[in-house]
Amino acid sequence: MAGPRNISVSEASRPVLPRHAKLKYDETRKVWVILAPERVLAPDEIAVEVLQLCNGERNVGDVADQLAAKYAAPREAILADVIVMLQDLADKGFLTEAREKTS
Amino acid sequence: MSDVLGNPGIPTNASDSLAVLEKSRSTAETFGIPLAVLLEITHRCPLQCPYCSNPVELDRSGKELTTEEWKKVLSELAEIGVLQVHFSGGEPTARKDLVELVKHASDVGLYTNLITSAVLLTRERLSALADAGLCHVQISFQGVEEGLADRVAGYKNGHRKKLEVAKWTRELDLPLTVNAVMHRQNLHQLPDIIQMSIDLDADRLEVANVQYYGWALKNRAALMPTVAQLDECTRIVEEARERLKGTLAIDYVVPDYYALRPKKCMGGWGRQFFNISPAGKVLPCHAAESITGLDFESVRSNHSIAWIWQNSDAFNRYRGTGWMKEPCKSCEFREIDFGGCRCQAFALTGDAANTDPACALSPLHETIFKQAEREAEGETSRFLYRNFAGGTLESGNDA
Numbered sequence: 001m002a003g004p005r006n007i008s009v010s011e012a013s014r015p016v017l018p019r020h021a022k023l024k025y026d027e028t029r030k031v032w033v034i035l036a037p038e039r040v041l042a043p044d045e046i047a048v049e050v051l052q053l054c055n056g057e058r059n060v061g062d063v064a065d066q067l068a069a070k071y072a073a074p075r076e077a078i079l080a081d082v083i084v085m086l087q088d089l090a091d092k093g094f095l096t097e098a099r100e101k102t103s
Numbered sequence: 104m105s106d107v108l109g110n111p112g113i114p115t116n117a118s119d120s121l122a123v124l125e126k127s128r129s130t131a132e133t134f135g136i137p138l139a140v141l142l143e144i145t146h147r148c149p150l151q152c153p154y155c156s157n158p159v160e161l162d163r164s165g166k167e168l169t170t171e172e173w174k175k176v177l178s179e180l181a182e183i184g185v186l187q188v189h190f191s192g193g194e195p196t197a198r199k200d201l202v203e204l205v206k207h208a209s210d211v212g213l214y215t216n217l218i219t220s221a222v223l224l225t226r227e228r229l230s231a232l233a234d235a236g237l238c239h240v241q242i243s244f245q246g247v248e249e250g251l252a253d254r255v256a257g258y259k260n261g262h263r264k265k266l267e268v269a270k271w272t273r274e275l276d277l278p279l280t281v282n283a284v285m286h287r288q289n290l291h292q293l294p295d296i297i298q299m300s301i302d303l304d305a306d307r308l309e310v311a312n313v314q315y316y317g318w319a320l321k322n323r324a325a326l327m328p329t330v331a332q333l334d335e336c337t338r339i340v341e342e343a344r345e346r347l348k349g350t351l352a353i354d355y356v357v358p359d360y361y362a363l364r365p366k367k368c369m370g371g372w373g374r375q376f377f378n379i380s381p382a383g384k385v386l387p388c389h390a391a392e393s394i395t396g397l398d399f400e401s402v403r404s405n406h407s408i409a410w411i412w413q414n415s416d417a418f419n420r421y422r423g424t425g426w427m428k429e430p431c432k433s434c435e436f437r438e439i440d441f442g443g444c445r446c447q448a449f450a451l452t453g454d455a456a457n458t459d460p461a462c463a464l465s466p467l468h469e470t471i472f473k474q475a476e477r478e479a480e481g482e483t484s485r486f487l488y489r490n491f492a493g494g495t496l497e498s499g500n501d502a
Contacts, residue, residue, distance in 0.1 A: 020239050020278035028184025035186055035214035037239040040138050091349055093306060
């Protein structure tokens with residue numbers, strides 16, 4: 001079955017774009033897009049970078065660690081921003097969580 | 104390339120990290136390549152819905168584009184910047200090459216959506232479509248129970264089959280939209296249709312009131328809702344949207360007969376949308392062929408799709424605001440709604456350049472509104488079913 005709905009994004013979540021939301025670079029318009037049923041979203045640069053890191057393996061805390069190191073910025077502020085952005089995407093129905101491994 | 108294709112309308116609001124990518128919106132004359140294109144790959148369909156959006160003159164199977172022609176179209180669309188394609192019909196699964204076409208669309212990077220009645224699908228075929236990269240499935244429903252739903256569709260056991268396919272869709276992890284076409288004879292089932300969508304684990308529900316062109320215009324007396332029904336429908340949708348936030352997204356389309364302002368049909372003629380007919384005609388909307396006196400270019404011509412979109416007479420005839428007559432010409436809303444729907448203006452007034460009578464400023468608005476109201480209160484409930492023979496009247500008594 002499909003991944004869960006109504007997810008609540010936290011530091012421990014391991015979010016990933018669901019099958020029906022595709023992140024893609026639009027060569028014609030020179031802009032990143034998220035393709036979804038009947039919608040095209042235009043994520044900003046930071047959102048794109050976060051989503052590229054969200055592979056269902058890393059948790060949100062790992063993503064914040066990487067961005068904090070890359071931009072030499074305070075981790076707590078980045079973590080808060082990342083959670084807000086991902087929760088917004090989740091509320092729109094375009095984010096799911098990786099299924100628990102059965103091992 | 105980007106100069107030629109105009110402003111794609113990229114949002115400038117930096118505070119929203121996930122803005123919706125708007126289609127061209129600024130001035131009347133800009134028109135970028137559409138983000139999404141509707142492909143009506145066949146007009147063949149086992150259902151006979153009396154409000155079908157296909158033209159009354161259907162394309163026969165012999166005129167349909169071949170597999171190779173459709174593949175070439177898909178490659179060309181991806182190349183010019185189209186991002187999504189909707190495989191529609193008729194019934195798109197009536198084409199034996201659908202899996203191959205979806206695979207090709209995925210290979211060239213297009214987001215694919217299947218708009219289907221579902222009754223011809225097997226689990227194996229749906230699974231093959233998923234493997235081919237299909238991104239989303241939209242299934243039409245005619246009601247919540249077999250009696251009414253199968254009668255509207257003119258197809259026995261269709262409703263049961265749709266429920267089964269919807270279940271497979273979710274089992275295969277494909278997102279599902281339930282498309283419910285609403286009219287006087289099924290609006291009372293709306294609360295149950297909402298519950299059915301939840302039970303089917305759908306992601307989206309489209310509550311689409313019938314739009315009265317083509318077949319639906321022929322069946323208007325049997326379909327037109329009353330004002331009271333429509334008010335109740337709006338109330339139910341609003342309540343459900345609030346209650347189901349995050350669980351089920353609900354899109355809502357009202358019939359424009361009861362509005363004061365016409366709808367911005369197709370986002371304005373030739374501005375955000377085109378579709379390709381089974382025979383390969385590139386059309387500003389799926390009903391455009393109902394307007395006589397317009398010649399539509401085909402993908403089989405020597406012209407590229409981008410050329411047809413930008414330069415063909417049919418697209419330029421009603422593009423922007425230059426073609427307008429009064430009361431549109433000096434109207435402050437002319438770039439908001441572009442005078443409504445050209446096909447409806449043609450069907451109801453005989454001239455596509457007239458103001459859509461759905462607009463309260465049209466001199467015909469009052470007459471047409473009153474007529475619709477009378478029809479809604481009337482006794483006619485028999486359908487004229489859609490088919491290649493020009494329609495067949497439902498048997499039995501008017502009840």
